[in-house]
Amino acid sequence: MKSKNNYYYTLITPLMILISFLGLTFRENRKKHFYVPIGIIGIYLIAEREFNRKTNREDILNKIKNFSKNK
Numbered sequence: 001m002k003s004k005n006n007y008y009y010t011l012i013t014p015l016m017i018l019i020s021f022l023g024l025t026f027r028e029n030r031k032k033h034f035y036v037p038i039g040i041i042g043i044y045l046i047a048e049r050e051f052n053r054k055t056n057r058e059d060i061l062n063k064i065k066n067f068s069k070n071k
Contacts, residue, residue, distance in 0.1 A: 009045070016042030 020039030024032050 013042050013045045013049075016045075 016038050020035045020042060023035030024039070027035070
């Protein structure tokens, strides 16, 4: 089931990484550690999405191969 919120999440994750990068670049040394978790979560969300896409594509390809063999 797809929902409209998926489109918002695709915009939020790069924004999280951008905020983290800017925070690490322009903040004072003692306040930089607040931006590390948001950057890690943004990178994790993008990596997880890419991994799920890859596995779904492989599953679809295997189903197509099995269907063509059985025909």
